[in-house]
Amino acid sequence: MGLNTNTVRVDSGSGNHHPETPTVSISVSPETMEQPELHDVRLPPEKTTFQKLRHKLSEIFFPDDPLHKFKNQTIFNKILFTLHFVFPIFQWAPNYNFTLLRSDVVSGLTIASLAIPQGISYAKLANLPPVIGLYSSFVPPLIYAVLGSSKHLVVGPVSIASLVMGTMLNDAVSFSLHPVLYLRLAFTATFFAGLFQASLGLLRLGFVIDFLSKATLVGFMAGAAVIVSLQQLKGLLGIVNFTSKMQIIPVLSSVVEQRDEWSWHTIVLGFSFLACLLTTRQIGMRKPKLFWVSAAAPLASVILSTILLALFESNFPNIATIGQLNKGLNPPSSNMLYFHGEFLAVAVKTGAVTGLLSLTEGIAVGRTFAALKKYQVDGNKEMIAIGLMNMAGSCSSCYVTTGSFSRSAVNENAGGQTTMSNIVMALTVLVTLLFLMPLFKYTPDLILAAIIVTAVIGLIDYQSAFRLWKVDKLDFLACLSSFLGVLFVSVPVGLAIAVGISVFKILLHVTRPNTGVLGNIPGTQIFQDLDRYREAQRVPSFVILGIEAPIYFANSTYLQERILRWLREEEDRIAANDGSTLKCVVIDMTAVTAIDTSGLAMLNELRKMLENRSLQLVLANPTGSVMEKMHRSNSLDLFGSNGLYLNVSEAVTDIKLSWKTKA
Numbered sequence: 241m242g243l244n245t246n247t248v249r250v251d252s253g254s255g256n257h258h259p260e261t262p263t264v265s266i267s268v269s270p271e272t273m274e275q276p277e278l279h280d281v282r283l284p285p286e287k288t289t290f291q292k293l294r295h296k297l298s299e300i301f302f303p304d305d306p307l308h309k310f311k312n313q314t315i316f317n318k319i320l321f322t323l324h325f326v327f328p329i330f331q332w333a334p335n336y337n338f339t340l341l342r343s344d345v346v347s348g349l350t351i352a353s354l355a356i357p358q359g360i361s362y363a364k365l366a367n368l369p370p371v372i373g374l375y376s377s378f379v380p381p382l383i384y385a386v387l388g389s390s391k392h393l394v395v396g397p398v399s400i401a402s403l404v405m406g407t408m409l410n411d412a413v414s415f416s417l418h419p420v421l422y423l424r425l426a427f428t429a430t431f432f433a434g435l436f437q438a439s440l441g442l443l444r445l446g447f448v449i450d451f452l453s454k455a456t457l458v459g460f461m462a463g464a465a466v467i468v469s470l471q472q473l474k475g476l477l478g479i480v481n482f483t484s485k486m487q488i489i490p491v492l493s494s495v496v497e498q499r500d501e502w503s504w505h506t507i508v509l510g511f512s513f514l515a516c517l518l519t520t521r522q523i524g525m526r527k528p529k530l531f532w533v534s535a536a537a538p539l540a541s542v543i544l545s546t547i548l549l550a551l552f553e554s555n556f557p558n559i560a561t562i563g564q565l566n567k568g569l570n571p572p573s574s575n576m577l578y579f580h581g582e583f584l585a586v587a588v589k590t591g592a593v594t595g596l597l598s599l600t601e602g603i604a605v606g607r608t609f610a611a612l613k614k615y616q617v618d619g620n621k622e623m624i625a626i627g628l629m630n631m632a633g634s635c636s637s638c639y640v641t642t643g644s645f646s647r648s649a650v651n652e653n654a655g656g657q658t659t660m661s662n663i664v665m666a667l668t669v670l671v672t673l674l675f676l677m678p679l680f681k682y683t684p685d686l687i688l689a690a691i692i693v694t695a696v697i698g699l700i701d702y703q704s705a706f707r708l709w710k711v712d713k714l715d716f717l718a719c720l721s722s723f724l725g726v727l728f729v730s731v732p733v734g735l736a737i738a739v740g741i742s743v744f745k746i747l748l749h750v751t752r753p754n755t756g757v758l759g760n761i762p763g764t765q766i767f768q769d770l771d772r773y774r775e776a777q778r779v780p781s782f783v784i785l786g787i788e789a790p791i792y793f794a795n796s797t798y799l800q801e802r803i804l805r806w807l808r809e810e811e812d813r814i815a816a817n818d819g820s821t822l823k824c825v826v827i828d829m830t831a832v833t834a835i836d837t838s839g840l841a842m843l844n845e846l847r848k849m850l851e852n853r854s855l856q857l858v859l860a861n862p863t864g865s866v867m868e869k870m871h872r873s874n875s876l877d878l879f880g881s882n883g884l885y886l887n888v889s890e891a892v893t894d895i896k897l898s899w900k901t902k903a
Contacts, residue, residue, distance in 0.1 A: 278894055279886040283871055284864035306618070328389045328621070332658050340657045347656035348664020350532065351647045353539040355396050355665055356672055358647070358695060360562070360680070361688040362397035365468065366406040367415035368426055368639060370562055370680070370688075371673075373397050375570045376638040378669045380629040381662035387625035389618045390606035391658050394647035394665065395629065399696045401598040401640045403464055405429060405590055407486045407731045412586040414484070421578075425587045428578040431634035432591025437599050438627025441620045449600045455712075456738035457600065458704045459719035463726030463734055465699040467491070468692060475689030476510040478503030478558055488727045503558040509548075510686035513541050517694040531653035538691045542683055549682040560685045565677040569670070574635040591640075593732060595630070598642035602626050605643040609652055646695060714745050753789030755802050757810070758828060758888065765889035767828065779892055780820035781899075783810045786828040791839030800842050803827075804849075823899070825855055826891050829862040840873050847878065858895065860888045 287295075309321050323330045355377045363373030377396045384395045405426060409415070415422040440446055470491045474482040479501045483494035517537050524534030549556060578587055603622050610617040626642055633641060651661050708716040718741040725734025756769040759776030767784060770776050785806055791799060803825075811822055835843075847857045862870070862884065870876045876884070882898070885891035 278890055281862065281867065281884045281886055283867050306620075325621075327386055329386045329659065332391075336658070336660070341660065343655040343657045344660040345664050347651050347654035348661040349668060350535050350654040351394050351651050351656075351661065352665040352668035354535050354647055354650055355394070356669060357538040357542045357688070357691050358644075359397055359669070360683075361691045361695070362399060362402040363639070364685075364688055365399060365471075365692060366397075366402040366426065366639060367410055367422065368406075369423075371565050371677070372423075372426075372637060372639055374669055374673055375636065376633060376641050378666050378673065379570055379636045379638055380633045380641040381666040383629035383632055384625055385659040385662045385666075387621070387628060388606075388659055388662075389621045389625070390610060390643070391615065392609040392613065392648055392652045392656055393602065393606045393643040393659075394651045394656075394662060395602070395626070395641050395643055396647060397639065397641055398598065398601060398644050399468060399692065399699070400461060400464055400601060401594045401642060403468055403486075404597060404731050405594050405640060408590040408593065409586065410484055411730075412583060421583070424576045424578045425583055425590070426639050427573050427576050427634045427637070428584075428587040429590040429594060430630050430639045431577055432588050433595030433598065433640050434591075434627045434630030434632075434634060436592050436595040436627070437630060438624050440599070441623030441625075441627060444620050446603075446619045446623060449596060449603065452596065452600050452739065453715070453718065453742045454704075455708050455715035455719040456722050456735075456742055458701050458708065459722030460726060460735055460738055461699040462701065462705070463723040464731060465696040466727060467731070468696045470495075472689035472693050475560070475685040476507065476514065476693075477501075478506030478510075478560070478686070480560075486731060487729065505556050506559050506684075506686050509545070509556075509559070509684070510690055513545060513687055514690040514693060517541060517690055518697070521694055521698070528653060531650060535650040535654070538694070541687055541690065542680075545687040546679065546683045549684055553682065556684075562680050562683045562685065562688075565680050567674060567677045569673060570636040570638065572635060573637045577634065593735070594640045595627075597735075598640055599623060599626060601645070602643035605645045605648050608645075609648060612652070646698070714741075714748075718742050718745070747794075750789065750792065751794045752798060753787060753795055755788070755799065755806070756786050757806060758784040758786050760889075760892075765887070767888045779896075781823040782826060782892060782895075783807060783822060783824075784826045784828065784888055784892075786831070788831040790834040791832055791842065792834075792836050793838035796838045796842040800846055803846060807855075823854075823856065824858060824895055825850055826858045826860055826888055828860050828888050829866060830860075832866055833863055835866045835869050837869075837873070840869060840875055844875055844878060847883075856883075856895070858883055858885060858891050860885050860891045 306325070310318050313321065320330075356374065359373035359377040360370040361373070363370050363376070366372075381395050384393070388395075406415075409422060409425050409429065413422050413425060440448060467486050467488065470488065471486070473479070473491075473495050477495065479495070479498045481498055481501065483490045485491065485494075520534045520537035524531050549559065549561060578584060603617075603619055606617045606622055607619075630638075630640060633639070654661075705716070705719055708719050718738050721741050722734050722738030725737040727734070729737075756771060757778075758767040759770045759773070759778050760767050761773060761776050767786075768776050769786065770778070783806065785803060787799060789795065807822070807825065814820070814822060843857075843859075850857045857879075859879065867876075870879075882895070885894065
């Protein structure tokens, strides 16, 4: 602390936080006392209301300045950049070569071997016909290849969105009793999911998905993975009459109650394939070079189990199979969209929830691989691309799709270089749709159940949950609430509970911001919290407080009460230790980035209360926005020239010298 002093004496004292915390006693000889150099606390440059609004909106919606490439460019370059901006495929297509094609073909065929069985399995998870899963692995990847900005993201059906859609729609309409209506609602929900996603991107409202925090998603996905895995006991045990509910108690009860339907043929074959798939998954995780083992295992299992059932059908009479699937391209489904009627609200709500979840997963996966490969992904363009592919998919017999972590990981490991791998995968699915559909007639349901369990078990991230417990207990509470809500209530309610806790956490930080008493670190002009820095020393006759948040209507009353409490505690400490009389309160405003009218009223009221107690209130380092609000409300005149300082050090120095001068 630069105090321009000749002698400094440290007296022992005791405080509420650290009894051993010393106080700094300063004496300045009159002949050497000089006015220290002070810096003006300036107002920000004058701006019109329109300029402020434009700047604020720019910071909210365009923090990345997406049009910076267009500055000072020719008309031709602007047109070229526009094409690159709208259709990212034009960025890499001109430089595409045979080497890249060879890598993308290999990776495309590899992910197709995973996408085909997963597509069929996830459609089953959404209570949709298996062929819908293959349709959803054909059209959306083609659209994303043109519009997507991620080089490694592979799109298609995913487990979480499939589960949520199946749960929410089945609560309103039974897929077994009303299959056509259920299918219409699925396509309609997909349309609204895409509309919601594209709108977020076009309006640059991507911050909405930030409300699904990491902690929320960890618990939600773990709970969903457990429920999904337990639901697959129907296929693994050979149960026919199984509950359609998605809570842990009804599911386990159904397993026990229907034990007379268990088929030992199904159990032996199902758990054998499940063990093999889990083993290959571990091999792929522990030895990345052998990624192809885990990638090819699902398709290999489908082929092997289908051959076994086809050759020995008479020996496995109780094993359920997929049955006959029709060949052909995606039939149009735009005429099936449900835009009026009593179930429209269900479709809209399902679309919004599945759209938000799938968007969060897709962008998270895209950013993960972009960071790994050191390139950037435009989140808003990704929202538009995912939204448009879902809107188009809803018109071509597809349901909600997004970026898949497992397929994207396989794509990256297989050497995928561009979104051409999505095109290769889609063409492979096309061949399957046109020529290979009859081969799935004998594919057993148990293998689909095993594939689903293997895929979703990776969503149980217990290590992240443990880290949440160590780092942030409130985040862990959000994680646990999400997990238990999904298990015991429902998937949407579990998600809503977790989001509610996350919002509560935000409100808690806003309404109850951190405050603390600051002290000077000897030999410096630095003031820090006495709780954090034991060497920090109190300045006699001063109480220096730091506020670490904007001052709004939601926290102004709390801050006033907390500041008065700090003063009371400081006065008690002084009385107990016969210290110097308290004369001045300095509030460090460095972290107060904004203030509203309630905050200004609180400061003015606090100033009056302190004046009545013969205490001076001083503000140190108020930010530009705070200064402007104070100026417009005439609060600056009330504080006067000796009520505002550029930093705490100048405030303490100048006020201390003014006391010496008066003495």
